[in-house]
Amino acid sequence: MKARFAIGLVLAALTALSMSAPLTRATETVDPVADAKAFRDYFVKKFPKVKLEDFVNGPYSMNEDMRKQWEEKEEFPPYEFALDAGKEMFAKPFKNGKTYADCFPNGGIGIRQNYPYFDEKEGKVVTLELALNRCREANGEAPVSYVKDDMASLTAYMAFTSRGKPMDIKIPNDRRALEAYENGKRYFYTRRGQLNFACANCHVQSPGERLRAEILAPALGILNAMPIYRSEWAGMGTISRRFVTCNSQTRAVPLEPQSDEYRDLEYYLSYVSNGLPISGPGARP
């Protein structure tokens, strides 16, 4: 047992070496706790006037004129209809009589902040969107599109039941979970596409600045407001939608929703935002 463990460690170290990841060296261990602290400290230091919990409001935490427009819209927000639809959808039984509540802990209420989680049986990251479609398929229903409509309404409702709760992503003491976390981190910091942008170029290096007409959101807490009603989309969109469109907009090849890289990316981004409140569903320009 111990021998196998030792061999496992050596293999892991060799794998780490062979992976051309500039982020991990053979002697370095993955330390998500330190990462998250460093991530948070970076943003707090860069924006001393922004309250920690306000980072989840994206560009609105960075610009006063935009914030005013957002606050006016939040009085009676544009995602109101999707939220109502989501509540109805969530309660409506499947053809076999079961409901979404049967697939989730606590009946699916107030649990959004625990997603994504690392499923040790499957050995992969499971996101909320993935869990919802799996729930549908397990109960004889066809899966829905990951990017909008029903998926957006359902996740809007589930996020709403968790509003105010701190993001609480766990990384179990499992080498595969750490790898998934590291994969997500690597994806976030890797340049790609014709514009050769990494997620970090906009959301770590340049939050609060303008990219063409948009004010860039800080990466800290960036998923806490999801799903969002975007004026640009004139409708709701999910985390999947945002990952896909961000890739397209940087002229990179977008991946399929819920592909491994996206799941790992969501895992990383959510984990480093632990402690910040869930604010979804949200509204964005």
Add this chain to the structure above:
Amino acid sequence: MTLSLDRSIVTRRLILRGAAAVALIGLGDLPLPALAAANDRYPEDAFKQKSDADAIKSLYGKSAEASDKVKLDAPEIAENGAVVPIAVTTTLEGVTSISFLVSENPNALAASYVIPEGTLPSVANRLKMQKTSNVIAIVEAGGKLYSATKEVKVTVGGCGG
């Protein structure tokens, strides 16, 4: 013969006009703006006008003077031209109508509100703006038109935020 016929027609017209004038004088205390407010007909023609001047003329039949008693609240830079929150409030009395125009839109008139007596002269709404443009708020009070104007910059969304 034609001459006398013409004269009688002209005379009849004058008499009718005079009668109308008398009728209006008879109405006396009833201010014309109240009549306008009671008219809930949808101002289809005004919405078809291109320029703000033509839209205002179609809607009210008069022109507006700028007034600092009309407070227009609009952003410096719209976060997105599809949904721009714009509000107006005024300390003017006897307000019967409030309208919003976006000069650079294909049709300048965006919205017009009937303010019956007892309703406060204050409206907030969300408008579409095609591009950077003046936003004009018109307040009809006591039969006269007052306005406030503000330029709102509109940019095209880039890579998202």
Add this chain to the structure above:
Amino acid sequence: MASTIRVRATSSGDNTEVQALVQHPMDSGYVKDAQGAIIPAHFIQQLTFEHAGKKVFVADWGPAVAKDPYVKFSFKGGQKGDDLKISWVDNKGASDSTIAKIG
């Protein structure tokens, strides 16, 4: 089917503040779809608010009003528990109405 009209009417002191959000595409008739065809104009033309049998607010709208339109105004009077009737009609002749309670 649920109403397209969401209302929040609150009475405080002498006045009642009303906020309404209506689910409607408010298509301007200037936008093309993915295939390049114009999406025809489809927008609410008139939105009416009534209290105690009297019109307290009438909105005359064109297509430049934002999608899922919102409006806020206040009127004198109205008490908690009173009915507020809201109705709209669009350029295609469709309509919807609802009665909300002032809170």
